[in-house]
Amino acid sequence: MELRPLGHPIMDAMLTGVTADALESAFQAVAAADGIIAVTPAFNASFSGLFKSFFDVLPAQALSDMPVLIGATGGTERHSLVLEHALRPMFSYLHAIVSPRAVYAATSDFGSQAGPALGERIATAAADFARLLRACGPRARRDLVDEDLASIQQLLGGETGGS
Amino acid sequence: MGSSEASGMQFGIFTVGDVTPDPTTGKAPTEAERIRATVAIARKAEEAGLDVFATGEHHNPPFVPSSPTTLLGYIAGQTERIILSTSTTLITTNDPVKIAEDFSVLQHLSGGRTDVMLGRGNTGPVYPWFGQDIRNALPLTVEHYGLLRRLWREEVVDWQGKLRTSLQGFTLAPRPLDNVPPFVWHASIRTPEVAELAAYFGDGFFANHIFWPTSHTQAMVELYRRRFEHYGHGTPEQAIVGLGGQAFMRRNSQDAVDEFRPYFDNAPVYGHGPSLEDFTALTPLTVGSPAQVVERTLGFRDYVGDYQRQLFLMDHAGLPLKTVLEQLDLLGEEVVPVLRQEFAVGRPAGVPAAPTHESLLRARTADEEPQTDSEDNPEAR
Known part of the structure; x- marks a missing residue:
């Protein structure tokens, strides 16, 4: 899933709460996944604003218990800790299960002398993530409407004004 | 009133x-001008043949209607036929005893042309202004409404709750007109709990509809209808549903688009966000000819079923009073008559008409008399 085509709908949702069909489909795709791989360029010591904005408008709990593999790209490997200092805390906050090994790719990984190092890091991280996915199994979908209703049903249960 | 009873539906505006x-122009009306404009709009709504005028309740600038029953009481004195309602009355921050009193008085003043739409309110700072806490919004809603129902239905109320001082031997004065409480709608922009609350009590459910994709409205109305049946108030089709809507019209649709665009682009809630074209595709907002508004509105029935009340938002975002009054003429002359006619076509006999004081009084009288037949009366609740 590319966020660039969703840039305008993401900003509209943030400003007005109105969700375009394309963005709604993206939300549903995320909610229906058994795991996601989330990748962003490193911008100014963090993720890109567009990447963060998507997760800011994603409905609450959409990532709860979701296995997530995080990755980032950047001009130099000196920024690789953006994965540990920006992406991992955000996904932990969203109650995702973040795979322990993240993948960072810098300009040098794409240079002519790069060798197989990036491929090996990807393979190792992917193997970890595959084990995590197997261990987690198919993801239990939460019915948030039912969860919302449980609280009011409990309150109404104590209410004698009903018919 | 004959026209709304014939089609079973009420049409009106909410502000x-x-x-x-x-x-x-860059010019804002003064608060006095805005309030007087609101009265002029309500009078025009009656003159244009609409059935309902509803005012919001807000306690912070840039809004003026902080005291809805004062406004509605004045309008009641200037009108004869139109039903006066709210959009919404805050059940969380208003004391239920005061709500009961205010609307009882309004019922008497207006000769029963009163109902009320309850909402939770989502402006956090308002809660402490009235001694409440937004974190209690849901328990406040349930407790306050439970008490309000009893105040309107029981002569002497002994009551104890968690969030308000208890009542001993309290009698509401004045009692509701003809001992028939105002019909209650529960309104929601996006909260499914409100649909559950409305279903539990067999009250009306009003989906704001104007800020959210239609899929959300559809899901909430479906939930309400299903739970209405679950709680034993009737079939899902007998549940009482209202919808918001929003339109701007000129005879030539391109004129409507050109004239409304600056108001849309700078509107307080959705301005500086989606384009007018995107917003009209995603939400019920229709900007065009009266025929386009008719066609769009008739389409609402496709996803919520046959329903009882349609309110339009017509007077916001700095539209001048003169323009709003022209809009109401178009609504009354070219839109609502066609909607009444078309919505009546194919409307199943089991779908109840929009409740009014008279229909609730008839239903109660029928309920008190010995049953002569076994026909279900969906209004007897």
Whole structure:
């Protein structure tokens, strides 16, 4: 899933709460996944604003218990800790299960002398993530409407004004 | 009233009561001008043949309607036929005893032309202004409404709750007109709990509809209808549903688009966000000819079923009073008559008409008399 085509709908949702069909489909795709791989360029010591904005408008709990593999790209490997200092805390906050090994790719990984190092890091991280996915199994979908209703049903249960 | 009873549906307008500069002139009305304009709009709504006028309740600038029953009481004195309602009355921050009193008085003043739409309110700072806490919004809603129902239905109330001082031997004065409580709608922008609350009590459910994709409205109305049946108030089709809507019209649709665009682009809630074209595709907002508004509105029935009340938002975002009054003429002359006719076509006999004081009184009288037949009466609740 590319966020660039969703840039305008993401900003509209943030400003007005109105969700375009394309963005709604993206939300549903995320909610229906058994795991996601989330990748962003490193911008100014963090993720890109567009990447963060998507997760800011994603409905609450959409990532709860979701296995997530995080990755980032950047001009130099000196920024690789953006994965540990920006992406991992955000996904932990969203109650995702973040795979322990993240993948960072810098300009040098794409240079002519790069060798197989990036491929090996990807393979190792992917193997970890595959084990995590197997261990987690198919993801239990939460019915948030039912969860919302449980609280009011409990309150109404104590209410004698009903018919 | 004959026309709304014939089609089973009520049509009207609801106002937010915002004081917004007109983006084409930069001028904002004074608060006094806005309030007087609101009265003029309500009178025009009656003159144009609409059934309902509803005002919002807000306690912060740039809004003026902080005291809805004062406003509605004045309008009641200037009108004869139109039903006066709210959009919404805050069940969380208003004391239920005061709500019961205010609306009882309004019922008597207006000769029963009163109902009320309850909402939770989502402006956090308002809660402490009235001694409440937004974190209690849901328990406040349930407790306050439970008490309000009893105040309107029981002569002497002994009551104890968690969030308000208890009542001993309290009698509401004045009692509701003819001992028939105002019909209650529960309104929601996006909260499914409100649909559950409305279903539990067999009250009306009003989906704001105007800020959210239609899929959300559809899901909430479906939930309400299903739970209405679950709680034993009737079939899902017998549940009482209202919808918001929003339109701007000129005879030539391109004129409507050109004239409304600066108001849309700078509107307090959705301005500076989606384009007018995107917003009209995603939400019920229709900007075009009266025929386009008719066609769009008739389409609402496709996803909520046959329903009882349609309110339009017509007077916000700095639109001048003169323009709003022209809009109401178009609504009354070219839109609502066609909607009444078309919505009546194919409307199943089991779908109840929009409740009024008279229909609730008839239903109660029928209920008190010995049953002569076994026909289900969906209004007897």
